[in-house]
Amino acid sequence: MLSSQATEKIDRELTKYPPDQKRSAVISALAIAQHENGHLSAEVMDAVAAYLGMPPIAVYEVATFYGMYDLEPVGAHKLCICTNLPCALRGSVEAAEHLKRKLGIDFNETTPDGKFTLKEGECFGACGDAPVVLHNNKAMLSFMSKERIDQLLAELSK
Amino acid sequence: MMADKKLNIEIDGRPVEVPHGATVMEAANQLGVYVPHFCYHRKLSIAANCRMCLVQVEKAPKPLPACATPVTDGMKVWTESDYARRAQRGVMEFLLINHPLDCPICDQGGECQLQDLAVGYGGSASRYEEAKRVVPHKPLGPLVAAEEMTRCIHCTRCVRFGQEIAGIMELGMTGRGEHAEIISFVGRSVDSELSGNMIDICPVGALTSKPFRYTARTWELARRKSVSPHCGLGSNLVVQTQHERVMRVLPLENEALNECWLSDKDRFSYEGLNSEERLTRPMLKQGGEWREVDWHVALEYAAHALREIKSADGAGAIGALGSPHATLEELYLLQKIARGLGSDNVDFRLRQSDFAGDGHLSGAPWLGMKVADIGTLDRVLVVGSFLRKDHPLIAHRIRQAAKRGQEVNFLHVAGDDSLIRTANSLIVAPSALPTALAQITRAAAEAKGAKVPSELAAVQASEGVSAIARSLSSGQSVGILLGNSAQHHPRAALLHALAQELAGVLGARFGFLGEAANSVGGYLAGCVPGANGLDAGAMLAAPRKAYLLLGVEPELDCYDPRRAVSAMNEADLVVALTAYRGAVEDYADVLLPIAPYTETSGTFVNTEGRLQGFNGAVRPLGEARPGWKVLRVLGNLLGIDGFEYDKSEMVRDEACPATEIAARLDNRIKGVSLTLPGEAPTLQRVADVPIYFADPIVRRARSLQQTRDARAPQAYMNNAALAGLGLSPGQRVRVRQGAGEAEVELACDDRLADGCVRLAAAHASTSGLGGMFDALTLEPA
Amino acid sequence: MNTAHPPFSPDAFGPDAMIMKGIDGMNWRLKDYESRGGYAALRKILAERIPPDAIIAEVKKSALRGRGGAGFPTGLKWSFMPRSFPGQKYMVCNSDEGEPGTFKDRDILRYNPHSVIEGMIIGGYATGASVGYNYVHGEIWDIYEQFEGAIAEARAAGYLGPSILGSDFSFELHAFHGWGAYICGEETALLESLEGKRGQPRFKPPFPASYGLYGKPTTINNTETFAAVPWIVAHGGERFLELGRPNNGGTKIFSVSGNVERPGNYEVRLGTPFATLLEMAGGVTKGRRLKAVIPGGSSMPVLPADVMMKTDMDYDSIAKAGSMLGSGAVIVMDDSTCMVKALERLAYFYYEESCGQCTPCREGTGWLYRMVHRIETGRGRPEDLDALTSIADNIQGHTICALGDAAALPVKSFISHFRDEFLHHIEHKRCAVSVAGGYATNPGATLRAAA
């Protein structure tokens, strides 16, 4: 379930912790596994558990605690928009509405073509750049006015 | 020393002195002051998450949780001030807003901590008018029901129990905030052999007993104290009954034995008491047909037939076999009858195969220490034990001791995970077990500068052995425990003698983990052959004309079931005192229904030599009668003297006055040769007794039979051994031992030694086979 | 989409900037940092073999207070680390910035990462910790990767690793990333998370200084706290203290967000009037009036405009005004903001982010949110307001960590300062705000299930 590239990356994370504290790498290991598999299936979590020598349920506990893990399949592009108060004061709610309209989906839904999933985020720590959109967990897109959202969707739909 | 310093604290105006490190909760308990709580449990780590125990502490800016707040010297605490009460009421209100108000239909009703405390600390009407949370139910297997998880108050006791007591984390908390849920990994069942305790510690009705659910309301149940009839620990029980039926079994707290826990076997086996297979009327086989008869007919028939055989073939043609799960009184009367008839052929050690120790024992073999002492050892060697499954709560004690620094060493024939932090584990073939123990002894002697007997002088220690010897010889307080497999082993007497040598070298204590409720009691009852008698093995190897069986199912309870069954088949007469029908109907001539432990008074002497008497909790089912009474009448009918008992206590006092027990417990063995065995067979069997097949009651406990532990046995070999035979996992094979055979599925277990085939005993699918640790052959089916 | 940021003027963070002095958006690398005088403090310590206690004393003198929220004196915190502990000790940096309104640590890590690395090394030296972790907020992945790059630079230059700069002091530093859980900003939740567990705060005592990461003595400080340390060591605690006010030493980076013309981070001396800070941020959105300000991140009480305009930006002044400086996140709300809606969004945040372990927070945050949501959607009753306050009271001070307080304080302060607006909402079943175009109607709320 874990490719050799994935285990290589996990191994690199493991060097950061004492040898008897392998589970410290579980958050990054799950992120790596999610990046590779799109989402965290039971098999993937099981594999991570086995790799780190953890009880599977302990991995499951972690996977369900942290908001950026997806335990269900998501679209090729997961867009997460922060609607918390500082962002909301600067138009993020309107931006979110725009996204919903353009994609024809609500939060926590995926477009029928499997391309986009929309999520609502809590504070990303980027409130000065509002509205902010997180693309596939890793790329933070700032000042997402309607125009820039249109531009983004056009780019990603290519 | 800081640690010796006592701290003074005042709670609700009452002073108390507590040791350094005590919490406010412990101090309150010491005073008998009740602080309301849910997440706190004295056997579990402190989570302080329920916040129910908030109390007022002088100078603290906010109320503090009593369970987690360490006492400081001169501290002043109020548990019932307005300030404390306001905090507690606030918490109670929060706990109730999302809790269903379904007490009238909740299984926990009447024994619910939340219900109890809500009366004292809750408001009358809820201010909460928003939507209530609904939590889906979870499938956790056949024992623990998680059908109403909406009731869960997130105290995490069950999670901590798994991690800390059971040693395996099977439940966890997923999600966050209000969405947090207690759950197992994606639909997996909870398989721990201690899982039922989660039901007890769950303070609400979220985790309930699946077998018990909705069968009765708890306040309608009568409660009787009892003692578990299963393993040698002798867990104390509360048997709950209604309308002369056992409805549920719960632990009776006994810190010296089971603490506040029960194994699932002790807890759920009661279902076997109500089994369809219960024998409820005496029966006679006439012309190959079973007929229900009156008691006097059955008993007179049995007495008459026994007398006939005695006069035709001599008393030596009669053999008596008792179950080690039978009561002391029953075992005593069984041997008294046999001896009264003139036969010395009595035994209760059904799975023992080596009786070379008989005649060399100094007394009844026992644990060699108190159960509670196990926890105080700093080094342990467990020899030949499927510890977790054979002795779940002793395993738990060792697990806790290991966390406190006890070094645990295993020498065994299989590598099952004990869920105990292990210092060293050496896995060898059964035939190599004595040699390995001899090597450890030799290496330990070297480390200690002690002498060893000449037989051991030449043995060489391998690395695995040396590590164990190093661990043991560095200890101050060392214990050696011989498990069930060591007792079943074909060279059990040699293992016994070697353990004695090793203990001598180390200045250690050694003893036996009693397999059954009366593994010690059987000896004390004299239910073992004298100098002229045949032991259990010999009685079956050289078949008798007549057998008197007491609670025995020979095809499942004996070391060599094939031989046992053929002896039964060959006999002219088999009189079976039994609580159950079953295979016994094939070969018995008379079936006498006796009462299981809940329907009779009796005594078990546990593995530490503790005599525990109990009374019946319900009336015997149908026409079943207490075994001791049946044996008394049989004794009378046989005209044997001294069978005038009114009460079971009279039998007990005659068998074994409590005051004499201590003097009769003695593990010393003398005059057994220490010569080590030579050649091993190419393929030898390793047989465990699966936890839920170990005795007649548990075999018939329906829910336990649906657990993973009750799955049909497979034959395990290590990968190399499989490859060597050109076999692969999943394949079906025919296993042969002598004339016996069985067809099973192969599986791989790389922790097994070479040349070993692990295949469980005590299961119908393998009851056609021979000895548990004997040679076998194997071929594709 | 182009996400790279252009260079900006070196005094973008304000004329008083000290941590962010000379930052132009591109000069984050080691050589740039060194050319700004970076790592001189560490060199000085190692060259002069300054005793650890002297460093702690200097930090104490500086009156540096923790920038993560609680404002605890940093020098004092460092002095709690057991001196003679035989085993491993740890130094942990809290870059899990997730407090709504706060985005300063991201800029520090993005533009000036070596100041944090140097601060952590000095902290490790002062407390005897030889391993450090920087816990970076999961959502700022690029910053995490960049920080790993900065660590590699520092290691290559001999600032990290065994025998730093030839001394007998060794310090290893690793980056760790979160994955979306606000609560991991709480220091003991962060430690749990670092240990590979759910980020559930621990009950204290024991405090991290005695039982921290892997049960070992651990010091945790905020990113900005560490970033200030090299300056203090290089220039002396006295000078740092003089930048601010007594008991409020130094400069502070304020993240100004919401209804201002130029949202962003501004580094000013502690004690700077709020009005000045507002001006730096370009003032309130054109044509509108200031209505309210949350001066220290969403967890702190809101203050009305008039109070705020009279207040200086330092720990003690803001406390006197009835709120807290917290993490220095200044959320500005103008007169187009509906206070009911604003509170509803914050209540939703705490409801979503509660870790769920302790009863008052797990149950109470959901209750608060649902009630405010009910009021916002026109189904409120006058008695709801007192109920909300009393529920908040039942949470506050009764939980394992301060998230409970963080959920309670906004509720209590919004209602106490803007009670009339809430009552209007209840009575008229709609918003009182008449200024168009602001945060007064929230279609998101109707779409979000009223769970």
Ligand SMILES: Cc1cc2nc3c(=O)[nH]c(=O)nc-3n(C[C@H](O)[C@H](O)[C@H](O)COP(=O)(O)O)c2cc1C
């Ligand atoms: C719910 C909650 C969230 C917190 N989030 C952060 C955070 O994102 N960053 C931070 O530095 N401190 C945060 N803190 C404060 C930390 O617990 C801790 O006090 C701080 O990291 C200590 O560093 P300092 O002394 O340098 O401020 C949070 C506290 C709570 C209760």
Ligand code: SF4
């Ligand atoms: S206050 Fe909230 S976040 Fe903090 S420990 Fe309790 S439930 Fe978790």
Ligand code: FES
């Ligand atoms: S018993 Fe103390 S918090 Fe639960």
